[in-house]
Amino acid sequence: MRLNAYLNFDGQCEEAFNVYERVLGGKIDFMVRYDEMPEGNMSAPELAKNIMHISMKVGDTILMGSDAPPPYFQKAQGISVNINTDTPEEAERVFAELSEGATSIMMPIGETSWAARFAMFVDRYGTPWMINCPKPM
Structure with missing residues (x-):
C-alpha cells in the first residue's frame, strides 16, 4: 500500500x-x-x-x-504536504523557492528542538507545505 x-x-x-x-x-x-x-x-x-x-x-x-471544476474546488485545509530533506542547505533552498509569493508563512525556516531546519507555509498556489530536515540521531 x-x-x-x-x-x-x-x-x-x-x-x-x-x-x-x-x-x-x-x-x-x-x-x-x-x-x-x-x-x-x-x-x-x-x-x-x-x-x-x-x-x-x-x-x-x-x-x-x-x-477542480469551479463548483468542486475547495482550498486545502487541515493538511500539509511534508518535504523531508537530507541537509539544512537543501531545506533552505526548497523553502526559499517554494515560499516565494507565499500567501502565508506560519513558521519561517529555522532550527527547532527536533529539526535542523523546519518551516510551515502556504505557497502562492494555495498548497500548504512543511519542510523538515531532521537533526542527526
Whole structure:
C-alpha cells in the first residue's frame, strides 16, 4: 500500500506542477487536459485546457493533482504536504523557492528542538507545505 498526496487547484495546476518539478527535482510523467479525455470533454468550454489529472514522480513518491471544476474546488485545509530533506542547505533552498509569493508563512525556516531546519507555509498556489530536515540521531 502507498499513500500519495493529491492536490486540487483553481486553474493553476499546470503552472504549480512546473514549479514543483523544478524545485523538488521531480519529473512530470503524466498530464491530461479536460479536452483530451477519451470519454470526451464534459466540462464547460472555458475549462477545456485545464488539467484533469497530473502525476509527478519525486524520489520514490508520486505527487498528483488537478484543476477542480469551479463548483468542486475547495482550498486545502487541515493538511500539509511534508518535504523531508537530507541537509539544512537543501531545506533552505526548497523553502526559499517554494515560499516565494507565499500567501502565508506560519513558521519561517529555522532550527527547532527536533529539526535542523523546519518551516510551515502556504505557497502562492494555495498548497500548504512543511519542510523538515531532521537533526542527526
